[in-house]
Amino acid sequence: MSESANTLEKRKVSTTHRITICAQKLTDQRGFDGFTMDELAEAAQVSRRTLFNYFPGKLDAVLGPGPELPDQVIETFRAGGPNGDFIADIKVLIAAMVDIKGFDRDEALVARRIFKTNPRLLLAVHERFHAVTELFTDLILDREGQDFGRHRARILINVLACLFDVALEDVLSDTTGRRELDAAYFEAFDTLRGVLSC
Incomplete structure (x- = not known):
């Protein structure tokens, strides 16, 4: 794997992890139905589009990959x-x-x-x-x-x-x-x- 591909893969893993951790924290604080995907995107510091590129829905985000x-x-x-x-x-x-x-x-x-x-x-x-x-x-x-x-x-x-x-x-x-x-x-x-x- 090239260095740039390796860097891209690490960034992807890091972003995936960050989204899941934010989704779990929001679930812990507000309950599963207590936040929106927009609020999750904001908490994870990603765009809504990026969020949906990583996870198709809230349940998948909370569970993680x-x-x-x-x-x-x-x-x-x-x-x-x-x-x-x-x-x-x-x-x-x-x-x-x-x-x-x-x-x-x-x-x-x-x-x-x-x-x-x-x-x-x-x-x-x-x-x-x-x-x-x-x-x-x-x-x-x-x-x-x-x-x-x-x-x-x-x-x-x-x-x-x-x-x-x-x-x-x-x-x-x-x-x-x-x-x-x-x-x-x-x-x-x-x-x-x-x-x-x-």
Whole structure:
């Protein structure tokens, strides 16, 4: 990727993040129906046109962009990599999908609060999770074969999502503010792997 393309991509990611954070803060302060897209554009310091170039509507802006997996990561996983160990490779896949390095505690607290208190947002999060579950299920079956079982793959994905919730709760309840989400998630992941191997 050229330097100018890289700069453009960083700007796009930054603008997307800013819009979502502003949408979540407005939702927290006023409720989901308590602000307009014009007010969101003003809060995010973008034009209305730019706002709609990034998100088709308010719900999408509050949820933020869906998780994405780079094509190379998907192909490597399908081919049995990068480590050749299924569980270790799932861990790599999750790390590539979830930007837990850019975690901000205050932003996470706002997001968690609005998703817990707004049924419409909670339903939208659930629908998005269902779509991600289907993607991961298909990837697992592509790699491991249909004999692995769709039900088994879905159970695994739901357990991994629960680990994320456990890690997030650990980090948000850490009063020192020093616990990192990626470390907490992978610690939970490794703990579960150890428990299941007993």
